[in-house]
Structures are given as C-alpha cells and as structure tokens.
Amino acid sequence: MSNEAILHGSEVSTHEAHHDGHGEHHHHETFISKYVFSMDHKMIAKQFLITGIIWAILGGLMSVLFRLQLGFPDATFPWLENILGHWAKGGKIQPEFYYALVTMHGTVLVFFVLTAGLSGTFANFLIPLQIGARDMASPFMNMLSYWFFFMSSVVMVSSLFIQTGPASGGWTSYPPLSALGDASLGSKTGMDLWLISMALFVVSSLLGGLNYISTILNMRTKGMSMTRLPLTIWALFFTAVLGVLSFPVLLSGFILLLFDRHAGTSFYLSDIFLASTQKALPNEGGSAILYQHLFWFLGHPEVYIILLPAMGMVSEVMSTNARKPIFGYMAMVGSIFAITILAFLVWAHHMFVTGLNPFLGSFFVLLTLLIAVPSAIKVFNWLTTLWRGNIRFTPAMLFAIGFVSLFISGGLTGIWLGNSSLDIHLHDTYFVIAHFHIVMGVASFFGMFCGVYHWFPKMYGRYLNNTMGYIHFWITIVGAYLIFWPMHYEGLAGMPRRYLDYSGWASFNQFGGLNHFISIVSMIVFAVQLLFVFNFFYSIFKGRRVKTENPWGSNTLEWTTPIHPGHGNWVGEIPEVHRWAYDYGKDGREFISQTEPISANESEHH
Amino acid sequence: MSMSAFFIIAVLLLGFLIVFQIAKASEYVAVLKGEKKTFEQNNRINGFLLLAFLILGLVGVYWCNALLKPKILGEAASDHGQKIDQMLYITLIITGIVFVLTQVLLFWFAFKYQYKENRKAFYFPHNNKLELIWTVIPAITLTILVGFGLYYWFKITGDAPKDALVVEITGKQFAWVYRYPGKDNTFGKKYYKNINEAQSNQLGLLWDDPASHDDIVTTEALYIVKGQPVKLVINSRDVVHDVGLSHFRMKMDAVPGTPTTMWFTPLYTTEEMKEKTNNPNFEYEISCDQMCGKGHYSMKGIIKVVSQSDFILWRAKQKPNYVQAFPEKSPSAATPAPAADSTKSAKPAADSAATAKK
Known part of the structure; x- marks a missing residue:
C-alpha cells in the first residue's frame, strides 16, 4: 500500500494523504502484525538487530569458553562439567567440543552477527529512511528474509x-573432514544441521539483498539521484550486490557436499582410508580443492559484505560529527x-598453499594487493574529513575513529598475507587470526x-x-588491541590456529604466558560488551x-521524520531532495x- | 559451582551495578549542569584520551616488540626461509611507515580539531590533486611489494634441483608417515585400497611392484641432509592436512587424492640448532596446519637434519616396509621373494597392471 503511494505519490499528493490517514486511523495493528510478522522495515531492522545481539552474546561466550582452555590449559573447571556435561x-x-566451539x-x-545482524539491521533500517521511501520494494x-534467518538460527x-x-x-x-562422519563426531548430524x-x-x-537493490534503484524520492545518496546507502547497495552474486555459489558448494555425504557422489572425495573404521572408501576422482574454490568464491566477498556497511556508516557518522563534508565523495x-x-x-x-599452480597464484597476489589501493584512498579520505573539522566525540564518533x-x-x-611468499609461512597461523579479527571482526563490530x-x-x-x-568504547578498543596485537608475534613464530593445547610443542609453548594474558583480557572485553547490551x-x-527530530544536526532524510515514525515513515508527502547529503559547514x-x-546566493560545491 | 566462580560473578554484578549508578547519575548531573557544558567537558576528556591512546599505543607497540620478538623462532633454518624473512622485513618496513603515519594523523587530527565553540569547520568536499596523490603512491608502493613477493615466490615454488633428496610424507589422522625410495631410488607404486595397518602396510604399497620392495616406511622421524635440497612429495590418507615447518618457514597442504610438493635446503643440523638455540632438547617440528579433526593439535612430526654420512648410516639401518610386512621373505632368509600373489585382499589397480611380473 505505501509503495503504491510512492509510485504515484509526488504527482497525486491527495492520494497519498488519503493513504496516510488510512494508515493512522483505520489500519488495526495487532501484536502479531506489529512485532512478530511485521512488514515495517524499521521493525524488521530491530528484529535483525536483537537477534544479532543474542547471537553475538552466544558467539562471544563460546570464545570465552575456548579462551579458558587456551589460557589455562592445565586447569580444570568443575563447574563447566555441571553446565556442559x-x-x-x-x-x-x-x-571435540573445543573444535565445535571454534567452528x-x-x-x-x-x-549471523556480522552479516545478518549488521546488514540486516542497517540495510533495513536506513535504506527506506535515507532514500526517502515509505518501505522496501517488497515488505513481504x-x-x-527475517523469518528465514530466524529458522536458520x-x-x-x-x-x-x-x-x-x-x-x-x-x-x-572443508571436506573430506566435513563430509565424513567417521572422521569427526561433528561431521555426523551436526554437519547436516549446519548445512541446512x-x-x-x-x-x-x-x-x-534483492530487496535492498531494487529499493535503492527504484524507490528514491524526487531529486534523490544516485550521486546524492548518503555513503551508507552506496555501501549497503554494493554489499547486497556482493551477496546476491556470491551466496548462490556457496550454496552450490554446500549442495555438492550434501551429495557427497548422503548420495555416494565423489565431488570432493578421493583416495580415502579412515583409521577409525580401518576401511577404504569407494570414492575416487573427486577434488577436495574444488570445495575450497566454491567456498572462497563467497568466502572472500563475504569479508566485504561484513566490512562495507561498516565503512558506509563510519563515513556518514564521521562527516556528521566532524561537521564537515565527507572528503572525496565520488572517490x-x-x-x-x-x-x-x-x-x-x-x-x-x-589457497596459496593448497598446491595451487604458482603461476595462477601470482595473479591472485597482484589482484589481492590491488585492493589496498581503494582501501588506502578510503583511509586518507577519512583522515582528510577529520582535518580542520570541529569534532564532537559522541560514542558513535569514537567508534568511527576506532574503526x-x-x-x-x-x-x-x-x-x-596477500603476498604469497609470506603467506607460505604465515598461512593458518595466529597471524591470520590477528589480521582478520582486527580488520573484519573488531572493525566491523566498531562500525x-x-x-x-x-x-x-x-x-x-x-x-x-x-x-x-x-566506558564501552575505551575498554573495547584498548582490549581489542591487547588481545589481537600480540597474536601477530605468535603467528610469526608459526604457531598454528585451531590447537587447543600447545604444551606438547617445543616451537610454540613459549607463548603460554601470553595466551594466559590474552584470555583474561578477552573475558574483560566480553563483560564490557554485556554492559553495552544492558545499556x-x-x-x-x-x-x-x-x-x-534532528538531534545530531544531520542532513540526511531519516532525521526529517517524526521522532516516532509510523509505518510509512513520513506524515504527509515524502520530502523532495535538493542537494547531496554532506553540506556541513557550508x-x-x-x-x-x-x-x-x-x-540563489549559495556558493557552488563540487 | 565453586566458590571462586560465585565470587567472580558477584564481583561482575557489583561492577555492573556501580557503573550503572555512575552512568545514571552522570545523566542527572548533565541535566543540572546544562547539556552544553556537559558535552564540552566530555568532548575535552575524550579528545585527551584519544591523544593518550595514540602515545601509549605506540609505546605499547614498541614494548610488545621488545618483549615478544625474542620468542619468535630466530633465524630461518632453510634457504627459502631466509628469502621469506627478507621479504618479511621489506614488508614490515613499508607497512610500518604507513602504520605510524596514518595512526598518528588519525588521532592527532581527532585531538587537534576537537569541538571549540568558536571554531568553524572547513568546507572541503574534495581535491583532485590530493586524491591522485594517494591513489598513485600506494599503487607504486604495492607494485614494489608485488615485484619482490613474486620474485621470491617463483624462486621458492620453482622446480626442485635434480640432486634433491626426494621423500614422501603422508598425513593421516593424527600422525605423519615418511617413505624413502630405497636403493633403487624409485618409489614403488601404491593404491589406497591396499592400505592394511594390521599387515604393516599403512601406505597401501603394491607388493606386485618390485620397486616397492626396498621402500623404507617410517613414522619415527623425517631424516634429511644438511645442505642438500630436499623435495617432499606430500600426500594425505584421509582428510586435508598441512605440513607446517615453522623453522624452515615452509608449508604445504596434504590433500587426499592430489599429491603436492615442496622443496627447500636445510641449513643447520638438529645438533647445530641445539647449540644455536641453547636448548639441548631442540627438535625441528612438523605441525599440522590444517584443521583435521579432534587430534589436530597433537599431530606432530619430527625432522632430523643430519650430515650426509649420518644419513647414510641411518638409512642403512632401516628395514624396508616389505620386510616388515613379510618377515619370512627378508633377504637374510636367502631365497628372493616371488612378488606376485602376495597382495591378499588387494584388488589389482589400473597402474599395478602395468607392473612387470616376474
């Protein structure tokens, strides 16, 4: 109904007013339609956010448990047995449980947190509000989308x-481990549920994703050309494009894995003899590496699916609170x-060390390091945005700077890591853990x-x-660096990931004290996240x-809606847009x- | 639940309560003092903290390095490892400069341009020259890094020298198995369906193939020779493993069904490393670097780097796998073994059909 209003809205304003009146006075919302099966993008955003928060607590708690093992490998905690049996x-x-926890x-x-909880929340919340639409292209x-996420959860x-x-x-x-229940307990029913x-x-x-893309392309308000979109919307748009193009490839990889598990196919399996059963499997001719190609064809874009929304929001918040336009919008x-x-x-x-052809690998080195160029542009543009601003340190702004x-x-x-010759040594060590937790995990959490x-x-x-x-910001940023910075050194020593005990290793057990320290800090940081949840x-x-209506003195459209916007966002006509989103300090x-x-007498901008 | 757990939870709850009370009180104070004044005060505090974070952070980075650098493994023990370490230093210098520069600018700008009542933000939406500068400079820098990186990459992944010692290493849940070709310098054929641990054939060697008869199979340690290139042919028997050699700075996955290779030249014997590291128990360790199941963390192998003469001595002492499997057919039992028909349950594989029978 409200979409109709947008399609005809600007020409037939009476028609639209009628709809709004209709919405406010005659449409009876029940608890179920308002809070459960809601079609209001703002409510769906909150559903994603709160589900994401619950998942983040669970996921964080898991890391606390395995850090307990890593930091105190010799200790026993009898109360754990009471909870975990x-x-x-x-x-x-x-x-087995340690590996289940890390997985x-x-x-x-x-x-569940940094894709659904992040994109799901902010794409839903911000896209209609910032482009000037009453809701998504298809609220249904x-x-x-939320309820599939819920079922998945x-x-x-x-x-x-x-x-x-x-x-x-x-x-x-990775198969064959994930394909064979006899190779690992977790590869039995647990793996099927994981795949489903x-x-x-x-x-x-x-x-x-399809909804976000079509909404951004089709439902912008009058005057909102693509180049007037706030950077949040650009980031969420490309995030959705990445997801739509790469998630199906992941699904195909999973389907082949299901076939290998249950239909006797050999997509990923070949030449396998299992010690636990003392039997050779019949599968021949499959390639375990094929799965890795399919997985990482999503897996790498996934990193940017997680990172881009954070970048978009940081740009928006930074410009607003520096009271200065974002530098280099087009760049x-x-x-x-x-x-x-x-x-x-x-x-x-x-996959540099999977036996990939080294010549092929060299192209991936080049293309990987190329990403550093747009990344550098973004960093320098953020720095220049701060330069000669008049900065307000709201908690949001601090997290943007921290990001x-x-x-x-x-x-x-x-x-x-992108340079293959270094990757030989650093691959699958704590260096990788440090790298991706800082750049993807913590940074995106900051976003x-x-x-x-x-x-x-x-x-x-x-x-x-x-x-x-x-308090949340300062303890988190200090804690994040204390946890992950020293891990680089463990990685430089070649210390492998996914070990639950290093005491049997002459090459790695010198880091016992450090692991102890990291575990304690990570528990403190986790507790502070609970403070945020409470807040x-x-x-x-x-x-x-x-x-x-506009507490931050912001330019974007969401701050032109009422303090408690109803379904449809604006009372009366959707506002028309006349300029870009970053005329701060002009x-x-x-x-x-x-x-x-x-x-008439306004100075020109770019 | 133990007392200490209760104690920790109690302390946490108390901490939460205190923080919450302070946070609530500060909101009331803000109303009393006036929102603007409170905002300005908060802004100054956070601006100062950002600067303090920068300074303490940089000191921390230096201190962390002083503390932990001695704990990383020292000098690389292979020629390839030395190249990787060189590359590492080049990368460290370049990224280190960028790191310090950008972090200093970030926190310094934040501090310097914090809110002042009479300051006006500078309207500065874009500048093509600046943007060109920070597109071109990173691009050139990265080209340099790619150049060095690929130069080393192709040296390391290129073909092994002809005189390389070839050893096969096979991963299984959760141990490593090593195979040497024996006197004929040729590996015998194998087929995974022939694997039979009860009959001492953990790699599935085809006894039809005479080349397999002198193959040495051991799980004790991987013996290699100082100064002689070694080429590892890497296999897996079940899931994906990874041969991780942190002292040599080398690593390669073991993929079931798809053999991989890697080669390097060890520079110091195990004995020499014991002296270098001042550790009488020093061993070169093989760590499995690819998640392979519940025993992943314990999947350790040992490499013994020895002199040429020690290696020959060691090899002479090893019994071929064939002899272990068929003690009655050992050379000391006089008659040469008829190779055929000894394979028991094994189905003749396609490649074993090509094996010449006596």
Whole structure:
C-alpha cells in the first residue's frame, strides 16, 4: 500500500494523504502484525538487530569458553562439567567440543552477527529512511528474509544440543573432514544441521539483498539521484550486490557436499582410508580443492559484505560529527565499487598453499594487493574529513575513529598475507587470526556499534546512556588491541590456529604466558560488551527521551521524520531532495538538510 | 559451582551495578549542569584520551616488540626461509611507515580539531590533486611489494634441483608417515585400497611392484641432509592436512587424492640448532596446519637434519616396509621373494597392471 503511494505519490499528493490517514486511523495493528510478522522495515531492522545481539552474546561466550582452555590449559573447571556435561568431562573442555566451539564461534559471528545482524539491521533500517521511501520494494519478502534467518538460527541452535555435537570442522567446513562422519563426531548430524541452517541463511540473505537493490534503484524520492545518496546507502547497495552474486555459489558448494555425504557422489572425495573404521572408501576422482574454490568464491566477498556497511556508516557518522563534508565523495563511491569488483577476483589467496599452480597464484597476489589501493584512498579520505573539522566525540564518533584505526592496523597485515611468499609461512597461523579479527571482526563490530549509537535515537526515540557508551568504547578498543596485537608475534613464530593445547610443542609453548594474558583480557572485553547490551535494553525503555527530530544536526532524510515514525515513515508527502547529503559547514552554516532547496546566493560545491 | 566462580560473578554484578549508578547519575548531573557544558567537558576528556591512546599505543607497540620478538623462532633454518624473512622485513618496513603515519594523523587530527565553540569547520568536499596523490603512491608502493613477493615466490615454488633428496610424507589422522625410495631410488607404486595397518602396510604399497620392495616406511622421524635440497612429495590418507615447518618457514597442504610438493635446503643440523638455540632438547617440528579433526593439535612430526654420512648410516639401518610386512621373505632368509600373489585382499589397480611380473 505505501509503495503504491510512492509510485504515484509526488504527482497525486491527495492520494497519498488519503493513504496516510488510512494508515493512522483505520489500519488495526495487532501484536502479531506489529512485532512478530511485521512488514515495517524499521521493525524488521530491530528484529535483525536483537537477534544479532543474542547471537553475538552466544558467539562471544563460546570464545570465552575456548579462551579458558587456551589460557589455562592445565586447569580444570568443575563447574563447566555441571553446565556442559560430557563435553567438559572432569572440568576440562574435550577436544571435540573445543573444535565445535571454534567452528560455531566463527559461523555465528561471520554470518549471523556480522552479516545478518549488521546488514540486516542497517540495510533495513536506513535504506527506506535515507532514500526517502515509505518501505522496501517488497515488505513481504523483507519479512520472509527475517523469518528465514530466524529458522536458520533455530536449526543452528538445535545442533548445539544433539548427542554428537554441532559441526566441528572449522567455519570453512572443508571436506573430506566435513563430509565424513567417521572422521569427526561433528561431521555426523551436526554437519547436516549446519548445512541446512546455512542453506536457509542463504535464502534469507538473497531475499534481503534483492530487496535492498531494487529499493535503492527504484524507490528514491524526487531529486534523490544516485550521486546524492548518503555513503551508507552506496555501501549497503554494493554489499547486497556482493551477496546476491556470491551466496548462490556457496550454496552450490554446500549442495555438492550434501551429495557427497548422503548420495555416494565423489565431488570432493578421493583416495580415502579412515583409521577409525580401518576401511577404504569407494570414492575416487573427486577434488577436495574444488570445495575450497566454491567456498572462497563467497568466502572472500563475504569479508566485504561484513566490512562495507561498516565503512558506509563510519563515513556518514564521521562527516556528521566532524561537521564537515565527507572528503572525496565520488572517490569514496569509486573505491567501494572497485573493492566490490576486486572482491570477486581474489578468492584463491586463501589457497596459496593448497598446491595451487604458482603461476595462477601470482595473479591472485597482484589482484589481492590491488585492493589496498581503494582501501588506502578510503583511509586518507577519512583522515582528510577529520582535518580542520570541529569534532564532537559522541560514542558513535569514537567508534568511527576506532574503526579507522583498526582498519588501518588490520588492513596493513593484509598486505603481508596477500603476498604469497609470506603467506607460505604465515598461512593458518595466529597471524591470520590477528589480521582478520582486527580488520573484519573488531572493525566491523566498531562500525556496528557506531551505527547503533548513532541511530538508536531514531530507532527508539531515546538515547543510549553516554557514560556507559564511553566506558564501552575505551575498554573495547584498548582490549581489542591487547588481545589481537600480540597474536601477530605468535603467528610469526608459526604457531598454528585451531590447537587447543600447545604444551606438547617445543616451537610454540613459549607463548603460554601470553595466551594466559590474552584470555583474561578477552573475558574483560566480553563483560564490557554485556554492559553495552544492558545499556541497549535499558535505554529502549528508560533512556533519555529524544526531544527534537534532528538531534545530531544531520542532513540526511531519516532525521526529517517524526521522532516516532509510523509505518510509512513520513506524515504527509515524502520530502523532495535538493542537494547531496554532506553540506556541513557550508557558507558558515553548520548543516544544510538535503531537503533544503539550493538558494540563489549559495556558493557552488563540487 | 565453586566458590571462586560465585565470587567472580558477584564481583561482575557489583561492577555492573556501580557503573550503572555512575552512568545514571552522570545523566542527572548533565541535566543540572546544562547539556552544553556537559558535552564540552566530555568532548575535552575524550579528545585527551584519544591523544593518550595514540602515545601509549605506540609505546605499547614498541614494548610488545621488545618483549615478544625474542620468542619468535630466530633465524630461518632453510634457504627459502631466509628469502621469506627478507621479504618479511621489506614488508614490515613499508607497512610500518604507513602504520605510524596514518595512526598518528588519525588521532592527532581527532585531538587537534576537537569541538571549540568558536571554531568553524572547513568546507572541503574534495581535491583532485590530493586524491591522485594517494591513489598513485600506494599503487607504486604495492607494485614494489608485488615485484619482490613474486620474485621470491617463483624462486621458492620453482622446480626442485635434480640432486634433491626426494621423500614422501603422508598425513593421516593424527600422525605423519615418511617413505624413502630405497636403493633403487624409485618409489614403488601404491593404491589406497591396499592400505592394511594390521599387515604393516599403512601406505597401501603394491607388493606386485618390485620397486616397492626396498621402500623404507617410517613414522619415527623425517631424516634429511644438511645442505642438500630436499623435495617432499606430500600426500594425505584421509582428510586435508598441512605440513607446517615453522623453522624452515615452509608449508604445504596434504590433500587426499592430489599429491603436492615442496622443496627447500636445510641449513643447520638438529645438533647445530641445539647449540644455536641453547636448548639441548631442540627438535625441528612438523605441525599440522590444517584443521583435521579432534587430534589436530597433537599431530606432530619430527625432522632430523643430519650430515650426509649420518644419513647414510641411518638409512642403512632401516628395514624396508616389505620386510616388515613379510618377515619370512627378508633377504637374510636367502631365497628372493616371488612378488606376485602376495597382495591378499588387494584388488589389482589400473597402474599395478602395468607392473612387470616376474
């Protein structure tokens, strides 16, 4: 109904007014239609966000558990056995469970939190509000997108409770390990549930992504040309493009894996003799490496699916709070575009040591390091945005600055790993863990926090508590560096990932003290995240009320809606847009809303 | 649950409560003091903290390096490893400069341009010259890094020298198996369906192939020779493993069904490394670097780098796998073994059909 209004809206304003009146007075919303099967993009965004928060707590808790093992390999924790039963026999985390924990931690954080929780939340929330649309192109598909995600979550959670445990072959689930129940407990039913859950997740992601793309392309308000879009929207647009083009490839890889598991095919299996059964398998001629190609064809773009929304929000928040236009808007758009293209051409840099043809590898080195160019452009543009600004350090702005710092730190180590000759030594060591946690994990979390602190007033009409926000920021950034920076050294020593105990290794056990330290810091950082969660839920109900429509003095359209926008977002006509989103500090004025027509004596911009 | 766990939870809850009370109180204070004044105060504090974070952070980076650098493995023990270390230093210098420069600018700008009541932000939407500079300079720098990187990459992944010692290494859950070709310098054929651990044939050697009769199969250690290039032919028997040699800075996956190779020249014997590292228990370790199941973390192999003469001595002492499998047919039992028909349950593989029978 509201989409119709947009299609005809600008010409027939009476028609639209009629619809709004209709919406406010006659449309009876029940609890179910408002909070459960909602088709309001803002409610769906909140559903994604809250589900994402719950997943983040679970995923974080898993890391706390395995850090307990890594930091205190000789200790026993009898209370663990009370909670986990045979997975922690005698108060010690069993190897199978340790691997289940790291696998679930990775899957949950990468897909359920930083993809669904991040894109799902902010694409849903910001796209209609910032482009000036009443809702998504298809609110129904949008609702389905959330509920497929929900089903996917239910299946994944259920796998935690089965006898043989959840999938435990790492978040990448390489076959043959993931294909053969006799090779690993987690590759029994747990792996099937993992695959089903991920398939549902892909469906959710595609329903969402197609919707985001068509909404951005078709439903912008009058005057909102593509080059007037806020950078958040550009980032979310390319994120959706990446997802739509790469998730199906992942699904195809999963389907072949299901066939290998249950239909006796040999896509990934060849020449296998299992010690546990003392039997040779009949499969011959398959290629285990094929799966890795299919996986990383999504797996690498996935990194940017996680990172781009964070970049977009950071650009927006940074410009707003520096009271200065984002520097190099077109270069920012161009570099997101370049990153999107390159994201599809670099997947094999995860496979330099699989026996990949070295000549082929050399192209992937070149293309991988090319990504550093658009990344460098973005960093320098952010730095220039800060230069000669008049900066307000809201918690959102601090997280934006923190994001840039982490993006630099983690991005530079990408230059190490992308260079195949260094990757020989560093591949699958703690260097990789340090690299991707800083640049993808923590940095994207910072982007997400930045978004939550900034748009919380729009979501709930209340503010998050500032003091808790500052405490949250400072402990998290210091903690993140303390946890992940020293890991580079472990990686330089060649210390492999996914070991639960290094005490048997002369080459790696010198880091026992360091692991102890890292574990303690990670628990503190986790506790502080709980403080944020508390702040979030407390402030929904008891936070300081927002009293003006535009509390940050921002230019974008979402701040022209009422403090508590209803379904349809604007009362009356959708505002028309007359300028780009970044006229901060122009002609001595602090900010000029996108809805303000260009006046005759205004100085020109780019 | 133990007392200490309760204690920790109690402390956490108390901490939360205190933080929450302070946070709540600060909101009321803000109302009393006036929002603007509170904002300005918060802004100054955070601006200062950003600068402090930069300075303490850089000191921390230096201190962390001083603390942890001695713990990484020292000088590389292979020729390829030395090249990788050189590449590592080149990359460290370039990225290190960029790191310090950009982090300093980030936090310094944030501090310097923090909100001041009478400051006006500078309207500066774009500048083509600047953007060109920071497109071209990174591009040139990266070209240099790609150039060095690929130069080393092709040296390391190029063909092994003709005189290389060839050893086969096979990963299985959760151990390594090494095979030497024996006196004939030729590996006997094998087929995975012939694997039979009960009959001492853990690699599935085809006894039809006479070349297999002198093959040495051992799980004790991988013996290689100082100064002689060694080429590893890498196999897996079940899932993907990875031969990780951190002292040599080398690594290659073991993929079932698809053999891979890597080669390098060890520079120091195990004995020499014991002296160099001041550690009488020093061993070169093979770590499995690809997730392979519940015993992944314990999948260790040992490499013994020895002198040429020690190697010959060691090899002379090894019994071929064939002899272990058929003790009655050992050369000391006089009659040469008839090779055929001894394969028991094994199905003749396509390649074994080509094997000449006596």
